[in-house]
Amino acid sequence: MTAMLRAAGVSLSFGDTPALRGADVAVDEGEIVAVMGPSGSGKSTLLHCLAGILVPDSGEIHVDGHRIDTLGEAARSALRRERFGFVFQFGQLVPELTAAENIALPLLLSGVRRAPALSRAEGWLSRLGLDGLGGRRSGELSGGQAQRVALARALAGSPRVVFADEPTGSLDSLAGEQVMDLLVGAAREQGTTVVVVTHDARVAAYADREIMVRDGRVTTPVGTS
Numbered sequence: 001m002t003a004m005l006r007a008a009g010v011s012l013s014f015g016d017t018p019a020l021r022g023a024d025v026a027v028d029e030g031e032i033v034a035v036m037g038p039s040g041s042g043k044s045t046l047l048h049c050l051a052g053i054l055v056p057d058s059g060e061i062h063v064d065g066h067r068i069d070t071l072g073e074a075a076r077s078a079l080r081r082e083r084f085g086f087v088f089q090f091g092q093l094v095p096e097l098t099a100a101e102n103i104a105l106p107l108l109l110s111g112v113r114r115a116p117a118l119s120r121a122e123g124w125l126s127r128l129g130l131d132g133l134g135g136r137r138s139g140e141l142s143g144g145q146a147q148r149v150a151l152a153r154a155l156a157g158s159p160r161v162v163f164a165d166e167p168t169g170s171l172d173s174l175a176g177e178q179v180m181d182l183l184v185g186a187a188r189e190q191g192t193t194v195v196v197v198t199h200d201a202r203v204a205a206y207a208d209r210e211i212m213v214r215d216g217r218v219t220t221p222v223g224t225s
């Protein structure tokens with residue numbers, strides 16, 4: 001079976017700082033993988049390479065069997081828009097837009113008309129327990145609510161892969177659990193592949209598999225094969 005995501009011998013430095021040093025990883029379609037490891041070990045950099053945000057200095061990145069690190073910025077940006085969803089630690093909602101408009105934004109950017117995009121956004125709001133909050137702006141939402149809106153925005157376009165970087169890092173444990181329940185539930189239902197960077201063992205427990213990044217390389221955690 002072709003891996004949905006594959007990094008082979010990926011190295012990347014920021015100036016003199018090596019962030020990745022020959023990282024290898026493969027993630028199957030529909031798999032939920034937690035990326036763990038010490039601070040500064042290269043987890044976010046690996047996620048950004050797999051997602052086509054950063055281009056490695058050497059090595060290869062393949063998505064669904066196609067090499068992407070050789071593509072130009074426009075093609076990688078189209079790939080991200082069409083196939084990937086993103087959730088970051090601090091939601092990163094557009095403050096000028098309402099919750100519903102934030103969720104609808106990627107749909108609008110991919111050519112869905114405003115009315116159906118907003119109606120799909122409302123469907124996600126209801127599914128995530130946010131009925132009635134569609135008209136609020138991000139400053140009028142709690143952290144947990146805003147993060148659920150960010151999750152809906154990531155999922156609304158039915159992406160093949162969701163990349164989440166510390167998605168619960170700014171939340172208390174109850175709100176964090178809600179976000180992970182919703183992310184994992186939706187991913188399982190839609191067969192979405194999920195890569196989640198986390199320091200939190202409770203978040204990693206939602207994953208099918210944990211990978212450990214140390215000193216810019218992927219290692220397998222002790223005690224697993």
Ligand SMILES: Nc1ncnc2c1ncn2[C@@H]1O[C@H](COP(=O)(O)OP(=O)(O)OP(=O)(O)O)[C@@H](O)[C@H]1O
Pocket residue numbers: 014015017018019037038039040041042043044045046
């Ligand atoms: N934009 C950047 N410019 C310069 N150095 C960077 C940049 N991004 C990351 N680094 C460096 O690359 C290394 C890996 O960073 P990365 O953010 O991937 O680690 P991480 O494992 O995700 O860390 P954390 O768990 O603290 O978020 C670190 O030494 C970091 O300081």
